[in-house]
Amino acid sequence: xxxxxxxxxxxxxxxxxxxxxxxxxxxxxxxxxxxxxxxxxxxxxxxxxxxxxxxxxxxxxxxxxxxxxxxxxxxxxxxxxxxxxxxxxxxxxxxxxxxxxxxxxxxx
Numbered sequence: 824x825x826x827x828x829x830x831x832x833x834x835x836x837x838x839x840x841x842x843x844x845x846x847x848x849x850x851x852x853x854x855x856x857x858x859x860x861x862x863x864x865x866x867x868x869x870x871x872x873x874x875x876x877x878x879x880x881x882x883x884x885x886x887x888x889x890x891x892x893x894x895x896x897x898x899x900x901x902x903x904x905x906x907x908x909x910x911x912x913x914x915x916x917x918x919x920x921x922x923x924x925x926x927x928x929x930x931x
Contacts, residue, residue, distance in 0.1 A: 866897040873899075 840850070865876040868883045880888070888894055915921070 864899050866894065867899050868897060 840846070863875045864873040866874045866884060868887075870883075872881065872883050874881050874884060884894060884897060887897065
């Protein structure tokens with residue numbers, strides 16, 4: 824966006840805000856609150872539902888856990904990174920069936 828379009832958009836938004844009685848400080852406070860709320864989220868569902876880990880577990884997470892899913896699957900941020908690092912890898916170099924008929928035959 825070029826500078827003139829940007830300035831025009833800012834002037835328009837300021838005019839609309841003045842018309843409905845929204846102050847710049849109100850907007851800044853709302854944005855700060857939203858940012859704080861997003862940073863406190865510890866778990867997020869695929870549909871955008873969130874939980875900060877305080878209070879009772881929400882129904883969407885309780886349903887997923889009772890179905891066998893790990894809560895770390897829904898973790899956001901550091902917890903999600905730690906869960907990925909904890910996974911063990913398989914060393915296929917020590918596979919006892921490598922080169923045998925069992926390694927090449929597909930199951931029926």
